[in-house]
Amino acid sequence: MASPSIDLIQKYNVPAPRYTSYPTVPLWSDDLNPKSWKGFVQKAYDSFGEEDGITLYIHLPYCESLCTYCGCNKRITKNHAVETPYITSIMNEWDAYLHLLGEQPKLKGIHLGGGTPTFFSPESLQEMLSFIINSSIPMEDAEFSFEGHPNNTTREHLQVLFDLGFRRVSYGIQDFNEEVQKAIHRIQPFERVKEATEVAREIGYTSVNFDLIYGLPHQTAETIAATFEKVAELMPDRIAFYSYAHLPNSFPAQKSFEQFLPKESEKRSLYEKGKEILAGMGYVEIGMDHFALPQDPLYIAKLTKTLHRNFMGYTTSPSRILIGLGNSSISDVYYAYAQNVKEIDLYKEQIASGHFAISKGHCMSSEDIENRNLILQLICNQQATWNFCYYSLLGKRNWEKLKTFKEEGLIEFDATGIEVLPAGLPFLRNICMVFDLRMQARNQEQFSFSRAI
CATH class of the missing domain: 1.10.10.920 (Arc Repressor Mutant, subunit A)
Incomplete structure (x- = not known):
């Protein structure tokens, strides 16, 4: 397929939601209160819990250093004493949902996002996840996945999570070019990514995914091609090839490399170049920004029209009950959305006081x-x-x-x-x-x- 024309790109290159939900978060009516939220959760569980189960998104917000391109909710610290009180809050929040439902719910999936989930020690993750899994009934086709930073995802991390049932890991690569990595303050040698990938496969992970970004500072068609040459050496099962979202008013660190960003007219060509290389490697485009090998369940879901999309992106799990645990996490229970408070300390305070830590929501018409x-x-x-x-x-x-x-x-x-x-x-x-x-x-x-x- 030919690349889109410059005229159409210029016409339609306007701010637009990514549609991981509808309505998208800034357009929520904010007409939700804690009492009505409990009612919506119970209604959804009564309607879909037996068939769909519950999917959990757990937000783990800490990072040891700031990646300047990042638009996630995070807190930068090297103090690992923050781990224990935070996972205690997560467990208490999950316990509040258990009391609300009144029984062990069926568990369709878990996804650990952040921040950097592997900032947390294997012991902390094991404590938190063992409590959640043991208080639930994992479904036969449950999918557990996590986002890992190649620099700090250790063999022990991978083994502990594998033993708990995790089979998919997504590594945030972004780009392999050293100049690009320096500009976005995410230095990770190819050798470290290779080791993290090979150890995961050696342990038994059935899906290793890479997250890559186009439109970053200093990127060119040549650097994109060089990055994908390295990707081809490792052949991840899935690739997310995202457009860089430049929002310096919301994320001031992005201003540090603003002058080195590709021109708007050049940015789309970087994606087309990457897509062309990926097709040559055998990957198939899945919806927006996602690629998978033909044998991957994501591609099969695409063919059978069972593909689903939620706040975590494309998924093979069409659960109508997504519960978000942790600060800033978002829940979608079909009849309503809710987002937890973004401030970590406020989140912990509200959970400790026995309340759901909801800051905003939306009741679906x-x-x-x-x-x-x-x-x-x-x-x-x-x-x-x-x-x-x-x-x-x-x-x-x-x-x-x-x-x-x-x-x-x-x-x-x-x-x-x-x-x-x-x-x-x-x-x-x-x-x-x-x-x-x-x-x-x-x-x-x-x-x-x-x-x-």
């Missing part, structure tokens, strides 16, 4: 649910169906936008649904914005989204 389902279909399958009544819901202005996309060769649509054509894949976020009625209702407001292309 029937219209929200309909729009979410459609956007999910587009994001995961690049096609969606609708009924005739949806015409009146969208309004004339949005139908005109769809007609423009069709004239530009990006989509096809009729009275039964919509299909994103191969030429439209780079503009998938823009196409989804047509169905983002929450954003359109607040079109006078400015939101800090990264650019779509």
